[in-house]
Amino acid sequence: MKNLFLFGSLLLSFACIQQVVAQQQAIKLPPEATEFWEPVPRKVTPGKENHLPPSDATILFDGTSLDRFESVRDGAPAAWKVENGTFTVVPRTGDIQTKESFGDVQLHLEWSAPDVIKGEGQGRGNSGVFLMSTYEIQILDSYESQTYSNGQAASVYKQYPPLVNAMRTPQEWNTYDIFFTAPRFNTDGMLVSPARVTVIHNGVLVQNNVELKGPTEYIGIPNYKAHPEALPIKLQDHGDLVSFRNIWVRKL
8 A cells, every 4th residue: 555655646746747847848938038138237448459458447557657556664655666667666665555445356467577587486576466465466487487386476375376387588578467356254254255366377367266265374374354345455575676567457
């Protein structure tokens, strides 16, 4: 009797499934049923070339002045040297940061290691760009210079090595296109979602939407600490004559 009951239940379930499938097959939606017209994406005019800022970008360096930057140390005007459409680290003057704060961004910057090669590893053309003053994408002359993999150019410093080494020679300019999603914290300061970053180095994908483990730490394990939703973008004075040009950012 029990077996007959089970068999009957299976037959009934099978019949119900067939009925549902038949009903789904009978529904024929027109193409318009899966179209939506709102919201309409806002118009953004791209730059004449892909490395040039689009119409909604904030230009952080236009080749003439560092008016959008300040000293991290004391808020004084940025002391790095501007010349011929570029600016260069002046060693021992300290890091500089944007006067404006940012959270989720698309960031474009171009940088060049010193033409005269000096040092090796971390002592060769070293700087860094810190998203939200906290999360570092390494800048380093890694063209033909060995160092730890998660500390070479385009690494998420001390967290993720780049997928490949896409460096150009020290006599050439490098390009970073960075897509950053800021971390979220709740009102109690607990992490809700971690930061994520994608990095394209000289047109090559080197960080593919990786999840950051926390703030950049030179020593020790990173652990998230609650911070504001927007913070400045920082450039590092590591004592090397690294140069920059064509820096712009889009808020996402």
